[in-house]
């Protein structure tokens with residue numbers, strides 16, 4: 001039984017049909033690459049699956065139970081984390097504040113009851129996390145808006161990975177990364193998978209897909225058109241599926 | 253790939269920046285220096301008239317009411333909102349409080365009222381301000397009407413409501429005990445108005461700097477969508493913030509009653525702009541996400557010192573708004589430069 005499944009998701013923005021009956025599934029402990037041309041609907045599908053958008057129709061099944069996520073908070077409570085394509089970080093806050101955004105550690109006792117935050121503890125834990133995930137930061141005290149695009153992306157990845165217990169969605173997490181940082185993110189993805197967590201990776205980089213993905217699902221014009229396993233993941237097949245030359249699910 | 257390129261050595265510099273370095277890079281330090289220099293210049297020019305305890309005390313007292321408004325305004329502007337209605341809400345709340353105190357007094361004359369009546373008056377004033385702020389907040393966060401429009405509407409409506417309540421004239425009987433204790437009272441040379449304003453500012457600084465409420469305030473102003481996606485209740489927070497500003501405007505209205513002994517209906521039409529100017533001079537960004545209460549406090553005193561100083565050295569007072577405008581534009585320009593430097597990364 002797949003960990004997370006979606007059946008026939010549609011999503012309309014006014015007259016734009018971003019998703020036209022897309023299906024998707026991912027198992028625990030596997031890395032699924034979700035690929036497709038620009039505008040195929042990948043980001044929209046992810047937003048629908050994590051509660052950031054409400055699908056127009058269709059159903060989502062988690063652990064065999066039908067669910068609907070009215071907000072990302074609901075999805076996060078069930079162990080689903082996301083690196084959004086636009087990152088969704090607060091540029092004026094420092095890396096530690098972003099890592100703990102919405103999940104701040106409070107002080108103990110009365111001061112905590114008054115809402116006071118334990119900044120030192122969060123800073124310490126954040127430094128540890130960034131070190132384990134290989135995020136390179138010159139300073140923990142600058143707003144992350146002043147970091148490089150790649151560093152920002154690394155912080156967003158570290159945040160998602162730090163809190164996920166079931167599924168991590170990553171919408172182009174390596175788009176702005178240099179070679180070393182990219183390798184590190186791919187390592188992190190593998191490590192997360194080895195802990196039994198499902199990883200959904202969206203990327204336009206085919207060598208990356210071949211390097212980390214256990215399976216591939218292909219979206220085209222708002223629908224899933226192919227599911228490829230390890231053996232079929234040749235560049236030819238991947239590109240064929242994205243451009244429409246190869247279509248497994250037309251009849252379905 | 254060789255292991256060395258993937259070496260997870262500690263690449264995070266965990267050392268706190270030194271206090272000096274942090275202070276040096278903070279806008280607050282620079283605005284604070286500007287304030288000190290202004291104070292020093294006027295003191296040197298007229299030590300006899302400017303550098304006196306009396307001048308210092310009046311400077312603080314006259315700034316106290318605006319300071320309370322400014323603390324609330326800081327929170328709102330950090331959420332990338334604005335509140336143009338603070339002055340009118342101050343008047344409205346003051347009228348409600350004054351009429352409640354009159355209503356509780358024999359013959360409708362509150363001059364001789366005691367502590368009980370004054371306490372009820374305080375509650376009524378703050379509640380009236382908070383209620384108007386709540387209305388602002390609901391219209392902004394729930395009905396999604398831009399804050400500029402909502403609070404521009406309230407700016408007119410709250411003043412109109414105050415005038416309707418009084419028939420256009422000021423309420424003139426304010427408990428003498430209130431005036432003695434809060435309006436003119438002192439403890440060890442420190443005016444009670446100033447103590448109250450300082451308590452509000454300290455509480456505001458604490459709330460903003462160290463609590464989850466404050467952290468959420470910055471996050472919402474920095475990227476509201478990101479805040480929503482990590483589960484922060486953005487709507488609820490904004491409603492609470494505007495209610496807080498309203499409550500502080502109410503408190504400021506009560507202080508104004510105590511100090512002036514009347515509701516001063518027509519005296520607060522530029523409070524909103526003065527508060528906004530103070531906040532912006534203090535380094536809070538109109539784009540949201542950045543700002544401190546301490547900066548805003550400094551931002552209140554720069555115009556105040558200019559006003560006092562110009563009077564003392566005999567410059568025509570008409571120069572004051574011009575000088576303040578220059579400081580204001582410079583502050584916004586600095587903020588823009590800083591943002592551009594950052595966004596071009």
Ligand SMILES: Nc1ncnc2c1ncn2[C@@H]1O[C@H](COP(=O)(O)OP(=O)(O)OP(=O)(O)O)[C@@H](O)[C@H]1O
Nearest residue numbers: 013016017018036037038039040041042043044045
């Ligand atoms: N908020 C929106 N309003 C209107 N149309 C939208 C919105 N979001 C997405 N769309 C449309 O839905 C379609 C799919 O967009 P989506 O962002 O999901 O594509 P994508 O596969 O992630 O592309 P990319 O690889 O470029 O990130 C596009 O045609 C886009 O214009």
Ligand SMILES: [Mg+2]
Nearest residue numbers: 042043044085
């Ligand atoms: Mg996308």
